[in-house]
Every structure is written in C-alpha cells, then in structure tokens.
Amino acid sequence: MNHSRHFSAAALACALLAGTPFAVEPAHAQQRAAQAAALRVTGFDVEQVDRIEPGAELNFTVWGTPGATAVVQIDGSKRTVRLDETTAGRYQGSYVVGRSDRIGQESRVHANLRSGNRVATATLGEALQVGWSLPGEAALAPEIQSVKVAREPGRGRAETLRYTVRGTPGGQASVQLQGSQPVNVVLEEVRAGEYVGRHVLPQGAWVDTQQPLVAQLRLGTRTTRSSVDNAYAGVELRARRADNRGDRCTDCATVQAVNEVVVDGEGKVLGTVAGGVLGAVVGSQIGKGDGRKLAGVAGAVGGALLGREIQRRHNQRTQYEVVVRQNDGVQRTVVYAEPPSLRVGDRVRIVGETLELQR
Template sequence: MKQALNLPALALACALAGTSFVASPAQAQAQYDSRSAPAVLRVTGFDVEQVDRVEPGTELNFTVWGTPGAVVLLQIDGGRRTVRLDETTPGRYQGSYIVSRSDRIGPESRVHANLRRDNRVATALLGEPLQTGWPVVGEALPAPEIRSVAVSREPGRGRAEALRYTVRGTPGGQASVQLQGSEARTVVLDEVRPGEYTGTYVLPQGGWVDAEQPLVAQLRLGNRSARISQASAYDGVDFAARRTRLCRDCATVQAINPVVVDGEGRVLGTVAGGVLGAVVGSQFGKGDGRTAAGVAGAVGGALLGREIQRRQSQRTQYEVLVRMADGQQRTVVYADPPSWRVGDTVRVVGDTLEPVQR
C-alpha cells in the first residue's frame, strides 16, 4: 500500500541522522494543498411537505441535505421573512414557515436554499410546488389565458358597498383588475381554486366606480401575461355608487374648518389673536387699570385702538374643503355653519354646494 509522503517527519528524520532534506517546490505545494483545501460545499437534497392549500396559517416544512456544519437559509418568493433551518443531524437541516396574511406566497412560489460555510455558498432551487396538484417548478409554463371576467355586488358594512371581481383563466398565476372612478385602484385577486381568482373592493364613503370605462383584467404567469379589456363587465350590476359616475361636478366633503376673520375679511393669525385677547381681557375682564395701561404702553395706543376695532368686527366663517371627481380640491366658504358632514357627496354649483340627486 502506498503511503502519503509526510514531509515534516521526513525532514526530522534526516536531521537526526545528520543529513539534510530539501523539499522541491512541487512537493511543498502538494503538502500545503492537502492540508488547507476545504471540503466541497454542496446541497445534495431539497424537499418540502406539500400541503393541500397554501393560505394564511399554513405551515410549510422544509428539509435540506448537504455539507455538514453550515448555515442554511431559505427565501420563498412572496414571503416577508427568511427561514433558517436547524441542523438536526450532520448534513440534514430542517425548519418551517407559517404563511401570514401579509405574505404573497402561492402554490407556485419558488423557494431558494443557500447553504453557507465560511465565505462560500452553495445554492439550490426547490424542484416541486408547495401545494399538491400543481405543475412542478421549472417545467415549461403555458401561456396565460383569461376566459372570463365578472362583477357582482356584495352587501357591505353599514352604508358601504362592496364589489366582488372574479377572473377565470389559467391556474397558478397572479390576477388583478384595474378600476376607474373616484380613485384609480388596482385590486389584486386571490386564487380560491385552480384557475379561479376573486377579490373584493369596498367603495369608500362617497366613492364611485366609472362603469362606462372598460374593466381591465390582467393575469400573469411567470414572465408572461394576458390582458383583457371588457366593456360590458358592469352590465346588470345594480349598485348606488354607480349612478354618480357621470357627475363631473360632484365632489366629496373632506373637511369643514371654522376660520376667524376680521372686518376686512382677513384671517386673524394665532399670534395677533393671542395678543389681542390678552389686551382686551386685561381691559374689560378681571384685570385692573394698571395692567391694561401696562399692555397699552407696550403695544401703543394707536395699535391697541385698531386691534380693538378689529376684535369687535371679527366673525367666524366656515371653509368646506371638497375633493372633485378628477382629484382636484376646492374650497367653498359659508357665513353660517353648513349642514354638510365629512364624507358627504355633493355637487359644486358656482360658489355653493348642493345635494346629489340619486
């Protein structure tokens, strides 16, 4: 049997025998490489316990086999957190991930494993889907196809209205619809069963949907996507917020602000009002004449007279801030407290507001 050459031992033996030993450069490099060369870093296996349905609360259990003594981290597409696996036995790493409501993990989500030791990393891609019955990750994906788009009304909480959107097409994709109306909005749909995607949009108070605009739906599968524009999607859907879609001068009340102005219509600032309140309070309130005289000496008799006159002629007006259907904001001023409330839908007519006739 051929034994490995031990250069240090051979050199020591030569020294004791009174002879010298000099290793060649090739021999020295070979001896160094045999001691310092690290083991090959690799992932030899990657597995997941497939589940019947991927949804919030689902626990995904993973196992990775590979080089022992390393750190294994998993990254799931659509997941908010990184999974660290524990080395349960040498070279076997296990761990789990519980799907949360904030995750966008689906049955087809890819899972990458990074096995790290020292400054080296080996990577692997999970070769099976997370959910049973789905195509294997890495197989050629079909071209996405949208077969139908539907809208239905759902009862909302209180006075709110809700619309449910349903897209049917190729399974395993990511579907969404684009809405036009009081606000532009993209609603992401969930795949409730293979090839059927649904999602609900709750209209904000005073909001509306422009049902005359075509409903645009999109279905993405891998790097490919399908898009459809359906003009008749809202036909037959009866909801109150639809009837205001043609109201170009309609608006939603955003705020009602009482504002104090002087006799010339100028808004009184906080500082001026504070100083005037102190002066008038000292003169006509419980203060004595010396206090009033002291303040008057500070601000000047003429200034005090003007401020008192403005104080006597000041009034409160009410500024109603509304947001128009096109997103612009306007302010309508009332001399008396208006009857509107925040969230009301109104019509802007000149310099006043009127109720919307439904």
C-alpha cells in the same frame, strides 16, 4: 433422480472425510443477494398542496423493494425526508415547509432507496403545488375567461366592491383600480379557477368607472392581463367619477373637508375652533388685567389702532368652510354662515354659492 443433489451430498461427505473446508451459503443470504440485485423504485407519489408556504405539509409515498431504507430529497429544502416502511415495500413520510426553505416550481424531488451498498433513485413525476408545471417543462400560459364587478352593502357611508376573475386554476390574480387613488386588489382563489377579492372605498375616495378595469393572472413565471371596458356597467355606485362624455356634470364635486373657523369683523380668519381661537386669547388680554398692562399695549400699538383691533375682535363670528374637489380636479371652498348638513365623501352639485347634496 436429482444427480446434482446427490453430487453435492457426496462432495460434502468427501470434503468432511478429507478435512477440506467447504462453505455452504445459507438460504436467507441468497435471498438478500437477489434483493440487492433487483433493488428498484416502482412508484413515487406526493399529496399536492394548494400553496407552498411555511407550515405546508408534503406527504410522500414510495413503492419499491421491501426491507430497504427510503429518503426523499427536495431541491431548495434544508433537510431530507426519511420514510418509514408502513407495509412491505411501501414507504411513507412527511415534510413541513420551513421559513428558510426555498422550494419553487423548478425544484426537483428525488427518492432514494438504499439496501447495503446498492441505491435505486427515482424522480417525482408531478408538481408539489396545484397548478404548477413540472420542472423543466414549459409552463402553460394562464388564461382569463371573465372579469366581473359587483357592489356589496357597506357600513355607514362606505362602499364595498367585489371583484371576481375566472380563469386558469392554481394562479395568483389581482385587479387594478383607477380613481382618486390607484389601488391593486389581490384576489383569493375560493374555488378552482375562481378568484374573488373585496375593496372598501375610504371616505372621500372614488372610482373612475370610465377607465378600463385591468385584471392580472400569474401562473408560475408567466402572466397574462385582460383590460375590460365598461366593467362597472350596471353597478349602482355612489363613489364614482362622473362620465364627462355622458351627463357632462362639470359642476359635480366631492366633499373633501368641512372646517369650522372663526373670523373677525372684516372676515379675516382668526383660527379654527379645534385649534383654539386666537381672538379669544387677545380679547382676554385686552379686556382684563391692571392698568399697567393696558398701558403697555396702548403704548405699543397706539390708541387708534388698539380701538380698531378691539372692535374687530368684538365682531368676531364663526363660519363653516366646505372644501370640495370637482370632477375636473379643481378644488373650491364654499362658505356657510350656519352648520351645513354635509359630510366628507358626499357627492354634491355646485349651484351658485351653495352646494346641493346628490342622492
């Protein structure tokens, strides 16, 4: 026999007969009190993204006491994330990274579960971005495993180089090119730990294949570099600086410009064809017009000097100047009487007073 139940019923009857107030707590109120006392977060998860940048979507899931209100707070974000209870005790929501957000590797993420005046809090135990270490933990030192160079078919005379770096995933990789113009080529992580980038050499540019190729890999706040000797070994590359230690091609050069110019009978440059020929203008003034203009010119210059100037203009001709830069950096100009079959960027060898195209 349950004495406590009989006692409660008897006590209730006596209280009613005596007119004494007697409060009975409903069962659902007892349940809410029990839930509030046991309020807790049992799980916290995020779908990691490849890169934290504007537009990236962070999907959070929190498990815990059902019937509560759940929000997520991200250090560096401009607003909190309110989660919906999709099933009993399971809360889900998303946050889209904005341009004004400053979410980084050291940003902590907290989940708050609230019921009445009780709050339970949990800290996210994983990084928001792939490859990041957890806030407060020492970041792993990135590692470069290999660096490779390959030549790809380019358009026309242009050459394309493909650089591949393999190492720690989730980082930011680049390579530094030495040559006619130093270039930093940023690589993209195409697969976990594999970074690839391409560089098209402009016309006239060249790569110093004798210098070590420096690759860099950054992960979080830590950076590692690898200097690779003979990285271009076996690469068929036209636009490369000659190996002074090997073939010692001191008379090799690269075409920098091909200029068509007009000179007078004494070889004095009158102007370029593209910019207009000064001699043609002067000749038209001398050869045409009335006698007063001619007399004015004769009076200013003098008869003998004018005759000489007319003879020089009469003997003007077109020639072609090819400007080349040798491997040692010295610039030279080679003159042709006829249009040469050379273009900017061609590799040539200087032979006497002419140039030979290198195939």
